[in-house]
Amino acid sequence: MPKVQSDLFEQISAYVNAKGSGNQRNGQCPAHDDNTPSLSLTLKGDGSVLFKCQSGCTQEEVLSALREAGLEVPRPGGRRESERSTTAARDTELGRITEVYAYTNEHGEVLFTKARYEPKTFRCGVGDTPKKFKVASIPKHVTPVPYRLPQLLAAIKDGRRVWVVGGEKDVHALEAVGEAATCNHDGEQNWNLHDFTRWFEGATDVRVVKDNDKGGEQYAYDVQASLTEVVGHAGGAVTVWRANLPQKGADVADHLQTGYTLDQLVSVPTVADLAFDDEVRREVHKDRVRREAKRRTALAALSPSARPVSLDDLEQLPTADYLIKVMVPKNTIGEVFGASGSYKSFVMLDAALHVATGRPRWHGHRVRQGRVLYVASEGGLGIHKRIRAWSQHHDLTIPNKNLMVLPYPFQIVAVDALLDRLTEAEFEPDWVIFDTRATSTVGMDENSPTEMGLVTDAMRRLAVELGAAVTTVHHTGWSESDRSRGASSVPAAMDTVWRIEGEKNGRKHARIRCTKVKEDQAPPEFKVELRSVTLPETDEDGDSVTSLVVVDGEVLTRDEKSGVSALEELGPDAVALVARLDAAGIDPRAGLPTIHAWMKGNGVKMSKTFLGQVVAVRKARS
Structure with missing residues (x-):
């Protein structure tokens, strides 16, 4: 509420015909025809007056009406309230207050403030300078708003792009280069606790900049999901970006301080980019018949003449091609499953890199070189370290033309979207790996045979369209370790199934067993070992950077527990x-x-x- 001097309290009370005595009174609002007193006035202990029109008149409308009546009511604030404080820092029990940020309504009137401390922490309260700031809860009647709201609304009105960032420091870094930006007052994890969508009506270009950490990634997705509809109504889009820096936690302020420009921010593909929301899922259901007909037509086209053949002719047809003999045939779909911590992602990446580099054997199994697309939708941002460790251990350079990585979730059922992106990249893979199935089927019921049928159908279509092997990585069931979690129809639909079991008895090992090979005999179970590799660089704390690589183990011709051959x-x-x-x-x-x-x-x-x-x-x- 705006404050006025206490010596005007009686004058205002008289002018609005206030009733009551003491420090709380009710009178007629001067900003509208008020037959029923709706203006409340409260005299505070510091000599100021708080007032509010219960009928909805804005503060500026009430103040203007009082000024027009000849009352010398000061304008709110003796300084630019929406600016952060530049007053000297102040020491407190929580640390040193270095800055105070004011959150205002659309008229620029302060609703609450937020202090930044060193060591880094934040508190909301009252007082717009470090000297005046006091920690306090936001009043219940105050609805939180985005930071720098008037500037945000002005930019949207002018048709300019606006930025949503992780904190006030980033906002001011962008303002310093002439941009309009905003953030949430209570941290990256709480964007969805507030309804900020109405403030973005009319925006056509909203850019979310995520910090380089897990919290920043989730924040970016939350912001994009909440604003996509309202911005889309204006024909606009919400995109996600990150700093062009490798350091963990790097933000847009760090990006600009390093000397990069906004044009050098890195675009981040997101879930929304792939369009696998509820509307797409409905379209997938609707198009099942059309896609099944197309799949069967494509399968028929695999035959040289697309006609029935005799047994003699059948003998002359080429045999099925493979990437890893028996275990990864082309034109098939497969599944690899194992419990958490069984090193299945390390094993799959090792297999993928053997194929991409053309190493002649993968732990005893013949390999044919091919192009691999690895969809690392779980822990994708760490895959680069694993690849560098593998390359260093084997002293091999991985050809760019043979390996592409998608380090973000991509839905399996979005076949057309994936094919479009591969066409744009001029990359036609021989093996597509989705790691994991759970993160590549978001929103689908893994226990539903019907919905999982859509997934296996999409995998089959992708295999046919590309002439490739398509493999998913999945977890075991909670109570069953001998099968993958979810509907049993999934492994039943697969051409190949591997089971991976981790062992941590002093050394790290993984057992690999083919539990299903539809068109061949299963190879013997074998074991691989995982060894730690130290990379040449250090992290931001000066510590060594390490990763695991898979090395040859042994063919298991004996049961190591029972001793029976x-x-x-x-x-x-x-x-x-x-x-x-x-x-x-x-x-x-x-x-x-x-x-x-x-x-x-x-x-x-x-x-x-x-x-x-x-x-x-x-x-x-x-």
Whole structure:
């Protein structure tokens, strides 16, 4: 409330026909025809008067009416109230008050202030200078507003771009270069506690600058989500940016202080950019029939002549291509699952980098070089460190043309959006990895066969459109460690499924087992080791920067807990068959057709599935 001198209290009371006695009175508001007294006046202990029109007249309207009546009512504030204080700092129990920021209404009238302390902390209160500031709660009748509200509204009215940033320091850094900016008074985590959307009506260019930390990223998404609709109504857009600096916590003030310009801010792709909101999900449901028809047409086109063929012709068709033999065939969809902390992301990145660099074998499995798109939607900002550690350990340079990383969430069902972005980047991957499935299916029920059917359908379509392998990384169930979490229809729809189990017995290991290979026999289970690699740089605290890399382990032909060999686990029939094969001089590396032909010629019968396990064990022993 604006204050007036106490010696005017009686004059104002007389003019508005105030009733009552003492320090609280009610009178007729001079700004409108007031038959029922609606103006409340309160004489404060410091000799000032607070007043408010209960019928909704603004403070400036009431003040103007009093001035027109000849009363010498001063204008609110003897200084620019909306400016931050430049008065000298003051020491308090909380620290040294270095600045005070005033939050005003649209008319520039102060609602509350906020002090910045060193060591860094903040408090709201009253008083617009460090000397006058006192910590106090924001009154319940005061609705919080964005910082620098009058300047924000003026910029929107003029059609200028406006910025939403993490704090008042960033606001003033942008104002220093001629921009209009705002922020929230109570921190990055609380933007959604207040309805600020009405203040952005008419805005056409809103730019959110996130700090380089997890809190800043969530804040940017919250701001964008809350403002997209109101800004979209004006034909505008809400975009997200970050400082062009690697340091954790770097903000736009640091960016400008370093000498960068606003044109050098880095654009950040967000969830909203990919358009997988509720409207898109409804469209996905609506288009299921159309997409299924297109998928089947594309699958049919994979055949050289798209016509039925005889058995003889079938023998002449090319075999399925692969990136990692058996484990990652092209034109397929797959799933890798494991519990939290099982190193599954490290294993997947290691496999991806083997394919991208064309290393001949991935822990014993043949590799063919290809292009990889790694969608690191969980912990994506840390993937660069892992890639550099891998490159340093193997002394290899990773070709840019063979690896692209998307370090933010991208929804699997947004196939068209992903294909558009790949076209723009002139990149056609042979392997697409979504790490993880949970962060790439936001808003979808992972326990629903219907909704997960949309996900596997989108994966299949993406595989067909690109001629690529498409793999998701997922978690195990809460009570079941032998299958992925959620609807059982997902692994049932996959062509390949891997299970990864982490071990931390003094050293870091991971067991990798193919639990499903639709068109081939599963390879033997194997183990890899994870070793720490120290990178040449240090962090902002001067500490060494390290990461883990995957190195070769061993093929597991023995159960390490029970001591029973993998062959013995298959039973006496398998032991007897292997003995006969060895005695007949059959190559231990012989495949299923060779073994099957020998068995047929010697009158030995065994199921193909069981025989495949025997073949795998013989190869592993060799």
